[in-house]
Each structure stands twice: as structure tokens, then as C-alpha cells.
Amino acid sequence: MQTKTYLAPTKLEALLKIREEHGADAVILSERTVQKGKLFGKKPMVEIVVGIKGAEPEPKAEPRPAPKVEPKGIDEYDPTQARLRKLEREMQEMRALVQTIHAYITNGATDLSELPDMETPRIATTVDEHPLLRPLLQAGVEQELALELLRRVPRIPQNAAVDSLKRTLMARIPIGGALPRESRHRQVAVLVGPTGVGKTTTIAKLAAIHALDYNRKVALLSLDTYRIGAIQQLRTYAELMKLPLHIATNAEEVQEGLELFADYDLVLIDTIGRGQRDESNLQSMRQALQPVKGVMYLTLSATADTATLLDAAQRFAIFVPDSIILTKLDEAARLGNCINLALRSEQPLAYFTTGQRVPEDICHADAQTLACKVLSEVAQCIAKSPLLENGGYRV
Numbered sequence: 001m002q003t004k005t006y007l008a009p010t011k012l013e014a015l016l017k018i019r020e021e022h023g024a025d026a027v028i029l030s031e032r033t034v035q036k037g038k039l040f041g042k043k044p045m046v047e048i049v050v051g052i053k054g055a056e057p058e059p060k061a062e063p064r065p066a067p068k069v070e071p072k073g074i075d076e077y078d079p080t081q082a083r084l085r086k087l088e089r090e091m092q093e094m095r096a097l098v099q100t101i102h103a104y105i106t107n108g109a110t111d112l113s114e115l116p117d118m119e120t121p122r123i124a125t126t127v128d129e130h131p132l133l134r135p136l137l138q139a140g141v142e143q144e145l146a147l148e149l150l151r152r153v154p155r156i157p158q159n160a161a162v163d164s165l166k167r168t169l170m171a172r173i174p175i176g177g178a179l180p181r182e183s184r185h186r187q188v189a190v191l192v193g194p195t196g197v198g199k200t201t202t203i204a205k206l207a208a209i210h211a212l213d214y215n216r217k218v219a220l221l222s223l224d225t226y227r228i229g230a231i232q233q234l235r236t237y238a239e240l241m242k243l244p245l246h247i248a249t250n251a252e253e254v255q256e257g258l259e260l261f262a263d264y265d266l267v268l269i270d271t272i273g274r275g276q277r278d279e280s281n282l283q284s285m286r287q288a289l290q291p292v293k294g295v296m297y298l299t300l301s302a303t304a305d306t307a308t309l310l311d312a313a314q315r316f317a318i319f320v321p322d323s324i325i326l327t328k329l330d331e332a333a334r335l336g337n338c339i340n341l342a343l344r345s346e347q348p349l350a351y352f353t354t355g356q357r358v359p360e361d362i363c364h365a366d367a368q369t370l371a372c373k374v375l376s377e378v379a380q381c382i383a384k385s386p387l388l389e390n391g392g393y394r395v
């Protein structure tokens with residue numbers, strides 16, 4: 001396979017150049033950011049190495065070291081992996097429980113009935129405040145959830161406590177629902193959610209990844225029930241990526257769009273609303289989406305506080321979302337609100353978005369990232385008010 005290196009100021013531009021020159025024949029082999037230019041005028045550029053399918057290497061080409069094939073973009077949803085992760089979580093919970101028992105016994109307790117988590121309210125209400133409770137509350141986790149999370153977490157030593165909390169968090173954050181990179185049947189995905197959370201930007205990111213990275217036939221549909229006309233942003237992306245865009249204002253036009261895109265691999269539907277407080281707007285949007293059979297993503301911003309997130313989740317429940325896209329993780333000061341949402345909502349988290357760059361700033365949601373971020377907030381809080389040997393606070 002012949003390889004070729006592309007350099008461009010952004011990933012999107014590099015992908016567009018590759019697509020224009022090689023269409024579906026290019027396979028991305030590696031990708032990195034390099035600094036180009038003279039000493040004081042250095043600028044970051046995206047360098048993508050592609051292999052061209054079916055192209056023979058130049059006869060006198062220098063032998064190149066084989067580029068490492070990295071898993072690129074968004075990887076596929078694998079049910080076996082999901083089952084393995086579930087088993088792993090259960091193992092982690094069991095390990096946390098054993099650690100709790102161990103911590104109690106090594107602290108001189110011999111009576112196992114004194115364990116905090118024997119589901120007996122008498123004992124649960126008499127244990128002193130867990131040393132990680134306050135740091136969790138300061139990270140924005142609701143008290144009720146924090147207490148529940150800490151039930152099986154040992155109090156000391158501190159590292160074991162933090163480790164165990166991390167495992168508990170990871171086991172409790174539901175993950176899933178990202179789009180597979182290929183499928184036998186056409187897929188349709190709709191993004192609903194409050195105005196300004198990043199739906200259109202996320203659609204552009206998903207469109208770029210699936211069309212330019214995975215070489216799928218992608219079409220865009222924008223639902224503008226109130227004819228607000230805020231479609232320019234999506235139109236610009238559609239033109240840039242040469243993807244068809246259909247604008248619909250009601251169910252018939254949505255149906256029309258779906259028929260128009262019958263032989264596409266993926267249809268991404270953006271929705272334009274007038275604000276989540278407008279019930280009738282949401283109802284007419286729901287009506288207009290009746291013909292759609294596909295994945296419904298509720299898009300919410302990590303910068304919103306817990307009450308706003310839960311309120312939005314409740315209002316958008318009429319769309320029966322399959323999973324959640326959390327946006328603007330890069331801007332969120334505390335992530336306890338996302339933990340509250342993840343633990344309280346019925347849907348798993350599918351994607352995280354972490355910036356404005358299209359398509360770089362999106363990834364599959366993963367419990368470890370979220371748990372680690374919250375725990376680094378917890379650690380900062382502990383650093384500010386160090387725990388004593390016995391697990392209490394220095395005040």
C-alpha cells in the first residue's frame with residue numbers, strides 16, 4: 001500500500017484534502033500534531049499519514065518503517081466488551097467490599113455486624129462522617145448520592161479509600177449508545193436538547209468522523225419546527241464536507257428527507273428549538289420526529305448545574321432518549337453535576353465533547369475519565385484540608 005502524508009492547519013481541512021484526492025481509498029494510518037514554521041512563528045499543524053488502497057508503492061521508493069496503525073477516531077461498540085466491563089465492575093465492587101472488611105478488622109474491630117454496609121439502618125446512621133464525604137460534596141456530588149457511593153468505601157488508608165471510590169464510581173456510571181462505525185442498515189440519529197448546548201457542533205463532529213474518517217455515506221437533516229432559520233451553521237459544514245442537507249419544518253418534511261436519504265449509511269438530524277421552557281415547541285418537535293426510527297440522543301452541557309440538568313432531562317423525557325451526549329466538559333468547573341446526572345438518569349452516556357474543534361473534540365463517553373476528573377477535584381479538596389491519620393479532618 002502506498003502511503004502519503006498530509007499537513008493542514010486543522011484536522012477537518014486535512015481530512016477534506018484526503019477525501020478530495022483519494023475518496024474512499026484512503027485509510028488513516030497515523031495522526032499527530034506537529035509544530036511548523038520558524039522559531040518565533042511556529043504554528044501547530046495536523047499531520048495525517050494515509051495508506052492508499054490499491055495503489056502500488058513507487059518503484060524506487062525508499063523503504064519506509066511501517067507506520068503504527070492506531071485505532072482511529074471513535075471505536076466500535078462491542079457487546080462482548082460491554083459484558084466484560086460489567087463483570088469487571090462486579091469484581092471491583094466485591095473487591096471494595098473485601099477491602100472494607102479488611103480495613104475494619106485491621107482497625108481492631110472483630111464484630112462484623114459493626115460493618116457500615118450491612119444494609120441495617122441502625123448501623124448506617126451511626127457511622128461518623130466518611131472522610132471523603134466533604135470532598136465529594138465540594139466536587140458537586142449530591143449528598144444522598146455521595147453517602148450511597150461511600151457506603152462500601154473504606155475510610156482509611158486514604159489511597160485505598162480514593163481507589164475504592166474510583167472503582168465504585170466507575171461501576172455506577174452507565175456508558176453506551178455511541179454509533180457503530182459501520183452497520184448493515186441505515187442508521188438515523190437525532191440530537192435533542194436545550195439551545196446552545198452544542199447540538200449542531202456535535203452533529204458536525206459526528207458527520208466529519210463518519211463521512212471522512214470512516215468513509216460512510218452521511219446525510220444531514222435539520223428540523224426547524226418554528227422556522228427560526230438558524231440553519232446557516234449546519235449549511236456551512238454540509239457545504240464544506242459536501243454532504244446533502246435537507247431542511248424540515250414538520251413531520252411530512254422529515255419523512256420526505258428520510259426517503260430522500262434512503263440509501264445513505266447515516267442520517268444525522270439536528271433540531272432547532274426556542275428554549276426548553278417552551279412546552280408547545282417541544283411537543284411540536286416531538287410530533288415532527290414521529291416518522292424517525294433511530295437513536296435519540298439527549299444533549300446536555302456539563303457547564304449546567306445539577307438542577308438545570310435534571311430539569312432538562314425531565315423536559316426532554318417526552319422524546320424517550322436512548323442515551324446522553326455531555327458537551328463542554330472542557331468548560332465545566334466541577335463535574336459532580338455530571339455524576340448526579342449519570343447516576344440519576346435512566347440513560348447511559350454515549351459521547352463527551354471537549355471543545356469547539358470539529359471533529360477533534362469528541363470522544364466516546366467513558367466512566368474512567370469522568371471518575372478520574374471528579375476524583376482529581378476530590379484530591380484538590382483533600383490537599384486543601386488534609387486528612388488526619390485516623391481519617392478525620394484537621395480544622
Ligand SMILES: Nc1nc2c(ncn2[C@@H]2O[C@H](COP(=O)(O)OP(=O)(O)O)[C@@H](O)[C@H]2O)c(=O)[nH]1
Pocket residue numbers: 194195196197198199200201202233327328329330331353354355356361
Ligand atoms: N467549549 C466548548 N464549546 C462548545 C462545545 N460544543 C459546542 N460548543 C460551542 O457552543 C456554542 C453553541 O453550539 P451550537 O452547536 O450552536 O449549539 P446548539 O444551539 O445546541 O446547536 C458554539 O459556540 C460552539 O462552538 C464543547 O464541547 N466545548
Ligand SMILES: [Mg+2]
Pocket residue numbers: 199200201230271272
Ligand atoms: Mg444548533
